[in-house]
Amino acid sequence: MDYDFDLFVIGAGSGGVRAARVASAHGAKVAVAEEYRVGGTCVIRGCVPKKLLIYGAHFAEDLKDARRFGWNVPDCDFEWKALRDNVLADVDRLEGLYTNTLSSHDVEVIPERAVITGPHAVKLASGREVTAKYILVATGAWPVIPEIDGAEHGVTSNELFLLDECPKRIAIVGGGYIANEFAGIFHQFDSHVTIINRGGDLLRGYDAQIRDRLLQISVTKGINFRFHAKMRKIEKDKDGTLCVRFEEGEPVACDLVVFATGRKPHIDDLGLESAGVEINDKGAIKVDDYSKTSCPSIYAVGDVTDRLQLTPVAIREGHAFADTVFGDNPRTVDYGCVPSAVFSHPPLAGVGLTEREAKEKYGTIKIYTSDFRPMKNVLAGRDERALYKMVVDATTNRVVGLHMIGPDAPEILQAAAVAVKAGLTKQEFDDTVALHPSMAEELVLLK
Numbered sequence: 021m022d023y024d025f026d027l028f029v030i031g032a033g034s035g036g037v038r039a040a041r042v043a044s045a046h047g048a049k050v051a052v053a054e055e056y057r058v059g060g061t062c063v064i065r066g067c068v069p070k071k072l073l074i075y076g077a078h079f080a081e082d083l084k085d086a087r088r089f090g091w092n093v094p095d096c097d098f099e100w101k102a103l104r105d106n107v108l109a110d111v112d113r114l115e116g117l118y119t120n121t122l123s124s125h126d127v128e129v130i131p132e133r134a135v136i137t138g139p140h141a142v143k144l145a146s147g148r149e150v151t152a153k154y155i156l157v158a159t160g161a162w163p164v165i166p167e168i169d170g171a172e173h174g175v176t177s178n179e180l181f182l183l184d185e186c187p188k189r190i191a192i193v194g195g196g197y198i199a200n201e202f203a204g205i206f207h208q209f210d211s212h213v214t215i216i217n218r219g220g221d222l223l224r225g226y227d228a229q230i231r232d233r234l235l236q237i238s239v240t241k242g243i244n245f246r247f248h249a250k251m252r253k254i255e256k257d258k259d260g261t262l263c264v265r266f267e268e269g270e271p272v273a274c275d276l277v278v279f280a281t282g283r284k285p286h287i288d289d290l291g292l293e294s295a296g297v298e299i300n301d302k303g304a305i306k307v308d309d310y311s312k313t314s315c316p317s318i319y320a321v322g323d324v325t326d327r328l329q330l331t332p333v334a335i336r337e338g339h340a341f342a343d344t345v346f347g348d349n350p351r352t353v354d355y356g357c358v359p360s361a362v363f364s365h366p367p368l369a370g371v372g373l374t375e376r377e378a379k380e381k382y383g384t385i386k387i388y389t390s391d392f393r394p395m396k397n398v399l400a401g402r403d404e405r406a407l408y409k410m411v412v413d414a415t416t417n418r419v420v421g422l423h424m425i426g427p428d429a430p431e432i433l434q435a436a437a438v439a440v441k442a443g444l445t446k447q448e449f450d451d452t453v454a455l456h457p458s459m460a461e462e463l464v465l466l467k
């Protein structure tokens with residue numbers, strides 16, 4: 021049978037763009053539909069603008085520290101709108117680059133919402149109907165909003181990049197990635213920040229000692245935490261003040277409430293049932309190791325599946341799919357030792373097993389830590405300490421986990437993750453001569 025396209029991709033985000041470009045390079049006729057903006061979450065309202073805000077936020081401390089390094093820094097003002105507009109302009113630039121990449125690979129970009137109408141059929145918002153030999157669902161995830169009275173008064177990370185002004189008081193609901201990253205950002209911009217957490221833990225999945233250090237530093241900086249807080253409702257006063265009320269305890273008054281309560285696969289009204297595409301109990305599309313769904317002509321990659329909600333993972337899945345289906349090179353993605361980071365203030369990063377996970381898996385393990393005050397913090401007169409932690413399988417001496425919090429932790433960990441992924445031993449770290457003076461040298465000096 022003749023189809024309009026060899027591949028129709030739904031969603032031009034991290035996974036979809038990579039899959040479309042690589043499939044086209046393999047000779048496929050490809051189209052991609054995007055209902056919002058080319059680039060997807062990461063480029064438009066995720067990793068990229070977030071990281072730029074983090075850079076902006078860092079200046080608050082850097083300008084203070086600069087005085088201890090001999091600079092005459094006058095009292096400086098911060099203008100949220102200037103940063104916001106520069107960040108948004110860069111996002112526009114990147115969107116243009118992504119669109120050009122697709123066009124230069126002869127991918128037809130269709131700026132419309134698409135829904136599946138059968139195993140090989142898609143309908144666009146304009147009414148246009150197309151057929152394709154294969155369909156790739158790469159529609160990402162969408163913020164979850166808790167069902168409480170007054171939830172409509174809150175926003176999600178989607179809106180944070182567009183705010184008209186920096187809130188004086190901000191309450192962030194959730195204790196995960198987004199909550200901790202934006203708490204750091206807005207705290208540096210001088211907002212009064214409260215993190216509202218329904219449980220007692222932050223950033224589950226990261227090593228407990230590293231998470232505790234982030235909490236301790238955050239509290240010392242002046243970020244407020246409400247743990248085990250069961251929200252009842254959010255009320256809005258006449259003057260615009262928001263009041264978050266709980267089952268127990270004092271309410272929190274603020275100017276902005278942000279829900280950072282996780283992201284769920286973006287599959288609403290996507291027509292998956294028309295092609296028999298099955299969903300798992302978390303509402304994610306079920307896929308096999310090659311990202312194939314229960315419908316043989318439909319594949320899915322990225323956040324819409326139940327794997328790791330990270331950009332480099334979505335990109336790898338999209339690439340592996342295109343090589344498998346169009347490149348005559350069937351391959352799967354290796355999810356072992358995927359490094360990750362939280363761009364909190366200071367940032368933390370980890371790869372491999374936490375202490376607890378390693379104990380469960382190996383029984384006997386060795387832990388090496390370095391708890392130190394980075395040289396720059398010492399001269400700046402700031403008390404903040406970094407913590408590096410290495411988890412070693414005692415039987416083989418292999419490093420099975422590396423976890424750190426401190427300045428530039430994500431930059432350092434990316435390089436060190438190569439060694440952990442390669443299965444190097446503690447001895448091989450020790451055999452490497454230190455690069456002095458650096459923070460990273462702690463990794464080869466651990467006792």
Ligand SMILES: Cc1cc2nc3c(=O)[nH]c(=O)nc-3n(C[C@H](O)[C@H](O)[C@H](O)COP(=O)(O)OP(=O)(O)OC[C@H]3O[C@@H](n4cnc5c(N)ncnc54)[C@H](O)[C@@H]3O)c2cc1C
Pocket residue numbers: 030031032033034035036053054055056057058059060061062063065066067068070132133134135158159160161177198286290321322323324328329330331332334
């Ligand atoms: C605030 C924030 C910060 C983040 N920071 C990081 C980070 O620092 N590092 C990291 O690795 N990850 C980060 N992430 C996660 C990362 O952005 C995602 O894991 C990644 O973007 C997933 O890629 P994807 O291709 O699955 O989906 P997306 O990039 O979300 O792309 C999906 C696209 O599909 C489109 N779409 C949806 N439905 C339809 C439809 N029916 N028709 C047409 N188009 C449709 C959407 O508009 C979207 O553009 C962050 C996420 C957020 C929200």
Ligand SMILES: NC(=O)c1ccc[n+]([C@@H]2O[C@H](COP(=O)([O-])OP(=O)(O)OC[C@H]3O[C@@H](n4cnc5c(N)ncnc54)[C@H](O)[C@@H]3O)[C@@H](O)[C@H]2O)c1
Pocket residue numbers: 166167193194195196197198199201217218219222223280281282283328329330360361362363
């Ligand atoms: N640096 C990065 O790589 C990065 C940054 C941001 C986001 N992301 C990705 O985006 C995903 C979404 O981020 P996120 O921070 O929204 O999710 P998350 O899963 O990291 O954290 C969600 C938090 O919300 C809490 N929560 C859930 N439902 C709640 C409710 N009803 N009431 C109160 N609290 C509730 C959870 O206990 C958890 O602490 C992450 O899982 C991550 O994969 C990655």
